[in-house]
Amino acid sequence: QLQLQESGPGLVKPSETLSLTCTVSGGSISSSSYYWGWIRQPPGKGLEWIGSIYYSGSTYYNPSLKSRVTISVDTSKNQFSLKLSSVTAADTAVYYCARRHVLRGLDYWGQGTLVTVSS
């Protein structure tokens, strides 16, 4: 059974860089049918797609966040990572990693991790 697990600091200071890693187990991140992505959800609000990456390293970002986002992949560790720079309180959210099947949407999700931006 595929599992995704987010890890990283739960508290980040304003203007600093948020860094999270998603570890994939029970399957290979190098499968050709899938993209790997990050989605966030501010407390009490809806879902926002941040970006996706293919195992080859091709990336796709939400235009509204593109200037601050970097997603990378480490196939040797079966992990992919998110960096979001110059964070503000508006970036406080639960951050989810997920697998995207080309045709079936986001079919596996991590449990999510709350990141709070505060001094």
Place this chain on the structure above:
Amino acid sequence: EIVLTQSPGTLSLSPGERATLSCRASQSVSSSYLAWYQQKPGQAPRLLIYGASSRATGIPDRFSGSGSGTDFTLTISSLQPDDFATYYCQQYNSYSLLTFGGGTKVEIK
């Protein structure tokens, strides 16, 4: 950017009733790339429907999706206690941009 508008924002129904949730897109979405998710408090979303009408693995047949172009619908034929949750539609028409609707909360009347 394709904007998805879900209605109603909240749906108050009793167990056993039929729920009809709407998702309208600002421009045409290929039916192959419209999904519905269920989210309960404190949990990650769960994929219910993909390709507008195909149920994901393990999803009961009381959940059904329909629609094309700019208008899509999620129907729950007979609400069970476990179905009270928030539902999101999503388009994945393009590799470069995915968007979610604002959600519909289905609450117990």
